[in-house]
Amino acid sequence: MAGKKDYVNSIVSNNREQIEYHIKEILSLIGENVDREGLFETPARVTRMYEEIFAGYDVDPRDVLGVTFDEQHEELVIVKDIVYYSQCEHHMAPFFGKVHIGYIPSGKIAGLSKFARLVDAITRRLQVQERITSQIADIMDEVLRPNGIMVVVDGEHLCMCARGVKKYGSKTVTSAVRGEFRKSSALRSEFLSLIKD
Ligand SMILES: Nc1nc2c(ncn2[C@@H]2O[C@H](COP(=O)(O)OP(=O)(O)OP(=O)(O)O)[C@@H](O)[C@H]2O)c(=O)[nH]1
Numbered sequence: 001m002a003g004k005k006d007y008v009n010s011i012v013s014n015n016r017e018q019i020e021y022h023i024k025e026i027l028s029l030i031g032e033n034v035d036r037e038g039l040f041e042t043p044a045r046v047t048r049m050y051e052e053i054f055a056g057y058d059v060d061p062r063d064v065l066g067v068t069f070d071e072q073h074e075e076l077v078i079v080k081d082i083v084y085y086s087q088c089e090h091h092m093a094p095f096f097g098k099v100h101i102g103y104i105p106s107g108k109i110a111g112l113s114k115f116a117r118l119v120d121a122i123t124r125r126l127q128v129q130e131r132i133t134s135q136i137a138d139i140m141d142e143v144l145r146p147n148g149i150m151v152v153v154d155g156e157h158l159c160m161c162a163r164g165v166k167k168y169g170s171k172t173v174t175s176a177v178r179g180e181f182r183k184s185s186a187l188r189s190e191f192l193s194l195i196k197d
């Protein structure tokens, strides 16, 4: 996770030896020679990678938005193009893309970087794209109590490109709307036009 505190998954850290052992077992079970030089450090590397890509489990996403400011800006705020990397819970294969967040504050705003931290806390876990999208909206709703929220997520899923149906380049787009965005198609259109490249 970028920023002042780099989170790691402490459960992975505490189970380092066991995870390394099991990764080595898997390497052997897929037919690899675990004693060859190129693979010698691999179980330890994979474990360190797990500390990083599953760091979200060590963060309560609600705490990330904890610092808010009182501000009477009751107009649309958009933070777009927040890059994320996640792992699908079905295959443990990566999926990645961008999150676009819009909200209409109601007396309370959050620091802009906190939205990126919220995305990291939610995506650095085993996930499905739909849940990422609704969790971002629900947590913003709970903490900021804004007048409206719209979240759009696009994702490229390696489990759909590298295996299975092998549809390289296919994209999944999910959205979640809350409050005024639910009622107003004009507001949804404004948000969609502002997040276009
Ligand atoms: N809705 C949703 N599905 C996902 C996501 N990530 C992966 N999947 C899907 O999860 C499904 C799991 O389906 P299964 O039939 O149990 O697994 P499978 O035999 O490997 O499926 P195929 O990918 O069709 O070969 C697949 O259709 C994946 O494309 C996601 O974020 N959201």
Ligand SMILES: [Zn+2]
Pocket: 088, 089, 090, 091, 092, 093, 157, 159, 160
């Ligand atoms: Zn998958």
